[in-house]
Amino acid sequence: MLSRLVRPISYHLLQRITQFPIPQQRYTTTSFRVLYSTLSICDDFPKKLKKFERKPLVTCINELKRRGREKRKERQKVGEIVLPSPENGLLVQKLVPIAKEIFAARSELLSSLSRLVKYIAIYSCSICGEVHVGDPPHQIRTCNVRGSLSSKEHSWVKGGIEHILPLVESFHLYDRIGRAVSHNEMLQVDRIPAIVELCIQAGVDIPEYLTRRRTFPVYCVAGRIIDFEKRFPKEISLDKDIDELGFPYKKKRLDEDTDSMEMHCDDIQAVAIRGMKAWKKMCSGASKLMEKYAVQTCGYCPEVQVGPKGHRVRNCQAYKHQMRDGQHAWQEATINDFVPPVYVYHIQDQQPNQPLVNELKRYYGMLPAVVELFSQAGAPVEKNYAHTMRVDVVVPDMDEEKLVV
Structure with a gap:
């Protein structure tokens, strides 16, 4: 396509374009040949299945x-x-400190989020569930589900921490190499956050949730697991703590209220920086634990089970679940299944009180909602998010968008 001759353009857009001076013939003024392109080296956006x-x-x-x-x-x-x-049922001793750091980082992350949501607005679409961080919400028409408006505009309502950091739960196992939870036992076994269950299996002791700590390994003979150690130690009462099926009685759930962990700090930027470090520590530490401790996820739904094998509860309602009798299609999980990142639109140097418009959506980048919240509070964003932030793309003004080729 032939390039166009463009005269007045804004200064911030002029910094990112290539200028080629044209030799003067009969003109007294100097023109510039400007090459615009919507192609970017950072187009690795998350794909929705x-x-x-x-x-x-x-x-x-x-x-x-x-x-x-x-x-x-x-x-x-x-x-x-x-x-x-x-x-073999024993702990990996070098990963026990990492598990304790993850558990502490999760508490600090929840405390930081509960503090920042009071200052930065979070919006969620009541129809499709899309999330936006910041005020005002964007005007991009991407609501394309059953029951949405004909204009595909979102119906925004106020959101909270549960929208930017979804809670992924898993069944708590007393013995991680024991038998799986059956369908009839689904209401008798506790469901706790999957990140907490991973920390418990990796060496974190929580009094509310009993777990078996072996001192001798199990043996595998002809494909069968043989355990010579007592199933329940002496300090555990079979009548008070363990039921007749071998699972611990349901305890009071972990207090997810973060008022007791509230930070005594008035600097919002400092809170955001601490929260960003806690987010990085939790994600990187969970990835290290998942290299040794197996985590299973369903191939069609968000269900997650921490342990060497998935449970047998028939509660899958995803694609063709009738052919599987409601059972899950278990496969190896990734960190995105364990800590799902909710991606939201991101723009550098956004003008205040100026919503993102639908006509310029191809120039916007994306970030996980947690990272975007900390970024708007003043925390620096790491370089590993540059592939979705589209740092090499300048967002033009509405009157400049027609000059893009």
Whole structure:
């Protein structure tokens, strides 16, 4: 396409374009040949899966088949198979401090979020559930679900922490290598935040939730797990703490109210910086734990189970759940399944009281809602989010948008 001759343009847009002086012939003024482009090297936006699409596998299907063949061959052998930690029931001692740091970082993150939501508005669409951080909410017409308006405009309502940091729960297991939770036991077993369950299995002791700490490893002979250790220690009462099925009685849920963890700090930027560090520590630490401690997720719904195998509760209502009798299609989970990032629109140097418009949506970047909240409060954003922030794209004005080719 032929380039255009453009005379007056704004200064901030002129800094990001390539200028080519044209030799003067009969003109007394100097013109510039300006090349505009909407292509960006940072177009790695998160893709929303359709209802019939399955989550991508962490390990390729051929590798999973190869591992399955090896396990079947090992089961035919009568000899003992040495299991590494934590598959043998013992803790990985070098990961215990990391688990404690994650548990403390989660508490600090919730405290920071509860403080910042009082100063920065959070909006959620009552129809499609899209989230926007900041005031006023954007005017981008992306509400395209059943029951939405014909104009595809969002119906914004006030949101909270649960919209920018969704709660992912998992069944609490007393014995992580024991049997899975059945469908009839779904109401008898506690459901706690999955990040807390991962920390408990990795070495964090919480009095409200009992867990089994082995001193001797289990043995695997011909594919069967053999345990010579007592199932319940002496300090645990089978009548008060453990039911007849072997699961701990339901305890009072963890107090998610963050009033007791409220920060005594009036500097909002300092709170945002501490919250950003806690978010990074929690995500990076959880990724390290998931390399050793298995976490399962359903391939079609957001269900997560911390442990070597998924539960047998038939509560999946996703694509073709009738063919699976409501059971989940378990596969290896990723950090995005464990701590789901809710992406929102992001723009650098946004003008106050100026909403994002639909005509310029291709120039906007995206960030996780938690990171966007801390960014608007004054915390610096790390470089690993540059692929979605679109830092190499300048958002033009409405009268300049027609000059883009």
